[in-house]
Amino acid sequence: MDIDVFSTKDLPMVFRALRTALRPEGLLQTRERLFLETYAHINGLGLTGPDPLPVMPQGVHIEDAHQCKRLVQLSAIAALLSSPVSPGSVAFVKELARRLRTHDPVLDILSALEKGSSSK
Numbered sequence: 001m002d003i004d005v006f007s008t009k010d011l012p013m014v015f016r017a018l019r020t021a022l023r024p025e026g027l028l029q030t031r032e033r034l035f036l037e038t039y040a041h042i043n044g045l046g047l048t049g050p051d052p053l054p055v056m057p058q059g060v061h062i063e064d065a066h067q068c069k070r071l072v073q074l075s076a077i078a079a080l081l082s083s084p085v086s087p088g089s090v091a092f093v094k095e096l097a098r099r100l101r102t103h104d105p106v107l108d109i110l111s112a113l114e115k116g117s118s119s120k
Contacts, residue, residue, distance in 0.1 A: 004043050005070050010062065011043060014071060016055040017096060021075035024054055024088040035078060057095040068100035076106040080113075090114045 006014050015036060022032040028051045040047035062068045075096055079089035090110045097107055 003039070003070065003074065005067050006043070006062075010067070011045065012052070013055065013060060013062075014074075015040070015047070015052045017060050017071060017075055018078050019052040020054040020092050021078035021089050021096075022081060023086070024092055027051070032078075032081060035081060039074070057092060057099045060096060060099065062100060065102065068102045069104060072097045072100060072102055072104050073106060076104070076110055079110060084116075085110060085113045087114055 018036060018039065019028065022028060022035060028036070033051065036052070037047045060071070062071055072093065075093045079085055079093050082089060090113075093110060094107060097103060
């Protein structure tokens with residue numbers, strides 16, 4: 001899976017989307033920050049300074065269909081770091097996919113996990 005697909009100008013917004021998928025509200029935990037730092041390293045960047053700010057799905061603008069799908073997939077991976085999955089993270093990823101007009105089977109997995117954790 002190619003994950004270094006975004007232009008340099010899009011990366012700040014990509015990191016905001018990933019940050020929101022990790023934790024829509026509140027401060028990031030150490031492992032969530034490490035996820036962002038690892039993705040930054042893959043893209044040849046160093047993530048310094050404060051955590052990226054959360055973003056609403058409406059604020060995410062990607063034109064390329066391949067990049068849209070990849071951002072949804074990466075966001076889903078970020079959401080899956082929480083166990084159980086956070087309803088806020090799942091809602092963000094689903095709305096992001098809707099806004100970017102893309103679908104991926106991982107959305108169904110997120111929904112199933114969310115339902116499973118809410119029935120406990």
